[in-house]
Amino acid sequence: GESVGLHLPTLSVQEGDNSIINCAYSNSASDYFIWYKQESGKGPQFIIDIRSNMDKRQGQRVTVLLNKTVKHLSLQIAATQPGDSAVYFCAESSTGGFKTIFGAGTRLFVKA
Amino acid sequence: EAQVTQNPRYLITVTGKKLTVTCSQNMNHEYMSWYRQDPGLGLRQIYYSMNVEVTDKGDVPEGYKVSRKEKRNFPLILESPSPNQTSLYFCASSLAWGSNEQYFGPGTRLTVT
Numbered sequence: 001g002e003s004v005g006l007h008l009p010t011l012s013v014q015e016g017d018n019s020i021i022n023c024a025y026s027n028s029a030s031d032y033f034i035w036y037k038q039e040s041g042k043g044p045q046f047i048i049d050i051r052s053n054m055d056k057r058q059g060q061r062v063t064v065l066l067n068k069t070v071k072h073l074s075l076q077i078a079a080t081q082p083g084d085s086a087v088y089f090c091a092e093s094s095t096g097g098f099k100t101i102f103g104a105g106t107r108l109f110v111k112a
Numbered sequence: 113e114a115q116v117t118q119n120p121r122y123l124i125t126v127t128g129k130k131l132t133v134t135c136s137q138n139m140n141h142e143y144m145s146w147y148r149q150d151p152g153l154g155l156r157q158i159y160y161s162m163n164v165e166v167t168d169k170g171d172v173p174e175g176y177k178v179s180r181k182e183k184r185n186f187p188l189i190l191e192s193p194s195p196n197q198t199s200l201y202f203c204a205s206s207l208a209w210g211s212n213e214q215y216f217g218p219g220t221r222l223t224v225t
Binding site: 032034041042043044045046049089091093098099100101102103104105 | 157204
């Protein structure tokens with residue numbers, strides 16, 4: 001079946017630097033790509049989504065880029081803070097959002 | 113406070129003993145879903161519900177049942193739990209089936225011995 005995967009299982013960045021978390025997907029038919037953040041001991045929390053007909057979408061301190069040619073998705077976090085330390089999941093869904101397929105996750109460590 | 117609640121948060125049980133994990137949301141959301149989370153595998157969808165009395169299988173439905181008799185509740189039932197169902201379970205809800213913003217509960221850690 002379709003899968004959503006991540007290039008790196010862990011990422012360590014210095015506080016204040018920008019973080020880039022990457023994700024590869026395999027289902028070209030997905031309509032939306034989504035990023036979630038999961039802090040230790042908690043459920044995932046929605047960050048941002050992007051529709052498949054878009055290349056870029058910005059939120060508060062975050063930017064998601066979508067490259068459909070190479071089936072690649074990235075989440076950029078500006079001025080990374082200690083509170084950004086978490087596991088980040090990319091996910092994809094088809095029209096209607098009935099099913100959501102999650103990737104394995106990337107753990108982000110922020111060094112003070 | 114708008115939230116998704118799950119009970120119990122932790123459960124240790126034995127093989128074959130039926131159990132139910134409850135999920136409730138107070139946001140009047142139409143869409144609800146159950147996931148299991150295992151190390152290295154991310155979250156995998158078990159079942160979802162688009163509205164009352166409407167449910168469908170996700171990617172890993174074997175060994176699980178669900179029901180949606182009321183809009184706010186979406187219990188997960190394991191009729192005969194097995195050790196391979198030891199996992200961390202999350203319930204989630206969203207406003208409607210077209211919304212990507214799912215709200216997750218705090219999780220239920222289940223151990224089946």
